[in-house]
Amino acid sequence: MRALFVLILGLGVPGLLPALAVARRSAAVIFLAPIIGACMAAVGAELELGIGGSLLACYLVVAVAVNIGVVAWWLAAGRFRQSWAGLPLDWSIATVVVMLDALVIPLTALRAPLFGRDAEQIWLTHAMMIYGGHHQMLTSLTNPAYWSGNPDYPPLVPAAGALAFGFFGLGNLHIAIDMTVLLNACALGMLGTGIATVGSAGRPLTRMCAIVAGAAVCLAGFAVAGIFGVNGYADLLWAAVAAAAIVWGLVLPRSTQALSIAWICAAAASLTKNEGLTTAFIVLVLIAFRYRPPKLPWLQRLRAQPGSRRDAEVTLRQTVRSWAECAAFIVVPALPGLAWAGLARHIGLKNRFLSSSSTETMTLRADVTIHGIAGHLAVAPVAAAVLVAGCLFLRRDRQRAGLGNPAWLWLAWLGSLAIIFATYVIGPLEIYSWLANSVNRTTIFAQLLLYAELAIWLVIAVDAISPNSRSEQPRASAGVAETGEAGQPHLAGQHDQRSAAPEGDIISR
Amino acid sequence: VDVMHARVPGRAAQDGTSVEAGKPGLAKRIACVVVIAAAAVMLGLTVNHGLLAAAADQTPAAIKAAKITDRVEECTYRTIRQELPKGAIVYVADYWHGDNVRLTDLETLWTVPEVNPAKAQWTLSVGRGQLCTRRAIKVQHR
Numbered sequence: 001m002r003a004l005f006v007l008i009l010g011l012g013v014p015g016l017l018p019a020l021a022v023a024r025r026s027a028a029v030i031f032l033a034p035i036i037g038a039c040m041a042a043v044g045a046e047l048e049l050g051i052g053g054s055l056l057a058c059y060l061v062v063a064v065a066v067n068i069g070v071v072a073w074w075l076a077a078g079r080f081r082q083s084w085a086g087l088p089l090d091w092s093i094a095t096v097v098v099m100l101d102a103l104v105i106p107l108t109a110l111r112a113p114l115f116g117r118d119a120e121q122i123w124l125t126h127a128m129m130i131y132g133g134h135h136q137m138l139t140s141l142t143n144p145a146y147w148s149g150n151p152d153y154p155p156l157v158p159a160a161g162a163l164a165f166g167f168f169g170l171g172n173l174h175i176a177i178d179m180t181v182l183l184n185a186c187a188l189g190m191l192g193t194g195i196a197t198v199g200s201a202g203r204p205l206t207r208m209c210a211i212v213a214g215a216a217v218c219l220a221g222f223a224v225a226g227i228f229g230v231n232g233y234a235d236l237l238w239a240a241v242a243a244a245a246i247v248w249g250l251v252l253p254r255s256t257q258a259l260s261i262a263w264i265c266a267a268a269a270s271l272t273k274n275e276g277l278t279t280a281f282i283v284l285v286l287i288a289f290r291y292r293p294p295k296l297p298w299l300q301r302l303r304a305q306p307g308s309r310r311d312a313e314v315t316l317r318q319t320v321r322s323w324a325e326c327a328a329f330i331v332v333p334a335l336p337g338l339a340w341a342g343l344a345r346h347i348g349l350k351n352r353f354l355s356s357s358s359t360e361t362m363t364l365r366a367d368v369t370i371h372g373i374a375g376h377l378a379v380a381p382v383a384a385a386v387l388v389a390g391c392l393f394l395r396r397d398r399q400r401a402g403l404g405n406p407a408w409l410w411l412a413w414l415g416s417l418a419i420i421f422a423t424y425v426i427g428p429l430e431i432y433s434w435l436a437n438s439v440n441r442t443t444i445f446a447q448l449l450l451y452a453e454l455a456i457w458l459v460i461a462v463d464a465i466s467p468n469s470r471s472e473q474p475r476a477s478a479g480v481a482e483t484g485e486a487g488q489p490h491l492a493g494q495h496d497q498r499s500a501a502p503e504g505d506i507i508s509r
Numbered sequence: 510v511d512v513m514h515a516r517v518p519g520r521a522a523q524d525g526t527s528v529e530a531g532k533p534g535l536a537k538r539i540a541c542v543v544v545i546a547a548a549a550v551m552l553g554l555t556v557n558h559g560l561l562a563a564a565a566d567q568t569p570a571a572i573k574a575a576k577i578t579d580r581v582e583e584c585t586y587r588t589i590r591q592e593l594p595k596g597a598i599v600y601v602a603d604y605w606h607g608d609n610v611r612l613t614d615l616e617t618l619w620t621v622p623e624v625n626p627a628k629a630q631w632t633l634s635v636g637r638g639q640l641c642t643r644r645a646i647k648v649q650h651r
Contacts, residue, residue, distance in 0.1 A: 105560065105563070106559065106563055108563070108567065109563055109566055109567060111567060111572055112566060112567060112571055112572040112575035112576070113575050113576060113578075113579040114566075114575050114578075115575075115578055115579060115582055120582070120611060120614055120615075121610055121611070121614055124614065125614040125617050128617040128618050129617060129618075131618070132617075132618045136618060139621075140617060143621070143622060144624045145601070145613055145622035145623065145624050146613065146617075146622065148610060149614070170586075170618070172583075173582060173583065173586060174579055174582075213548075213552070216552045216553075216556055217552070219555075219556040219559055219560070220552055220555045220556055220559065222559050222563070223555045223556055223558050223559020223560070223562065224555065224559075226559075226562060227562075227566065230563075230566075379551055379555075382547055382551050383551075385547065386544050386547050386548060389540050389543055389544050390540075390544055392540065393536065393537045393540035393541070393544075394537075394540065394541070394544070451551070451552060451555065454547070454548040454551055454552060455548060455552065457544050457548055458544065458545055458548035458549060458552075460544075461540075461541040461542075461544040461545045461548075462541075462545060464533060464537065464541050465533065465537075465538055465541035465542070465545070
């Protein structure tokens, strides 16, 4: 109960205003607010390490600055601000109730105070370091005695634990573990509400189906993670927020609202674990290519008709601007995660998984890794079969719904798996024991994403097969601007319908 | 976010195709049933597996075992603070392995772990005994 108190009061309340500004009436607000609070706490921990002071002071500064920024934006945006229209409130409430009901079931495991090995050696220890203030944090992270605990790991999870210590002291160490488990649930809630949103404007049957599918994915997340979802490990957290970033940023129709939520989720993943940072980077690149496909008007113009020098300069400027915007879409949301990586490098912390090379041959390591990873992807053949069936028979339904091309999701899946595979192959640890100890956790993201993909196709299929499925209400959300994208990946700006976006919408520029 | 906004009868979809009237064809209906069945079965099986595993982890015996482990952690944490002065430089024998790792973790904020025994004032190690139920902590002043 104490951890829940900290989650609500310590993380949820400071994150509520930004969450409302971003998600408005969406059910995601309930889960987004603590995630935003945790991100702000992580940035506070970065300030604590980089500048000085205590976590509470730095967190207060970040939270106040963010909330002032949101209020200022709210006032300044004025007429450009999107309306609050969106999902009917009763459906949002129903979504929240169903998601919370689903998440409460695995959370009953908190009755047994489990202490995972990494939960103590990495996250609890780092939480105590952060709680101790700048000097303690700096000297401990750089102390070789702690180097087995991966001191370069990002600070979101320990910052949340340290915040709990700030509320209740060090009398109950397990509160830090409880905070991680509750954040796991919030992250899955973000994923579940994203899937529920896929059917949010369909018939009542489709909506209900989408909500149930979202709740099922929440439960599937805890099922895939197993004991690691409830004993203080952070793998489920980064996997769930990264999967949520994909659903909000690469599956749901393009809108400022969905983009902002995807960015926050990606930032949370990048602040949770090193694997989360690399995966978030892949997701952000794909989101940038979907929302701001870099163009080459300069090249196209040269090919078509060589114009005057002035024309060439104009087109060159357009090209540079296009690429700069695309780069900004990647770098800006990744800044908190990159800042931690830079800080860690600056104070001399090294990633022990990439610091030396193994004596085993690459071929052997690759072979063993493929078998190890494949053993945890039993859902992949089914998901691939559903993808093929969906693309053959439900492609137009997906297009009409304005959902992103499934290729985005699968590219993110493949990219993340490729990085994890490469880490195992070039890493220094003995491959058999390394896989035995970690592959069930490093594949949580890949599994979770495939279950999300199944749930999305399930909602589309239910909507397609249900009677009078096309007699739906006009669009309610002013933030939605994209339709008909699903046919081709939006890599070169084709089918650009951004003019449909409301004035001031980030995607309309 | 409204995602089904193009579904208005008789209105052309925004991708330029006309919205078909009537029911979907047989092949499409079969495909829908297959997709729904495959997705529902996979999700259902996984959820069921998760619920069964969660139930197994919450038997009275499992909860009791977890509480004992939790108490050992708390006890170790308190013992370190009772036996060692604040700020002491402590060497933990074989500090990267087994329960010794936990000593290093749980002394955080109280003492300063040192990897070089020659520079340490105290040595901590785990031994056999009844202290903290499962774990005995041996403290030696150098």
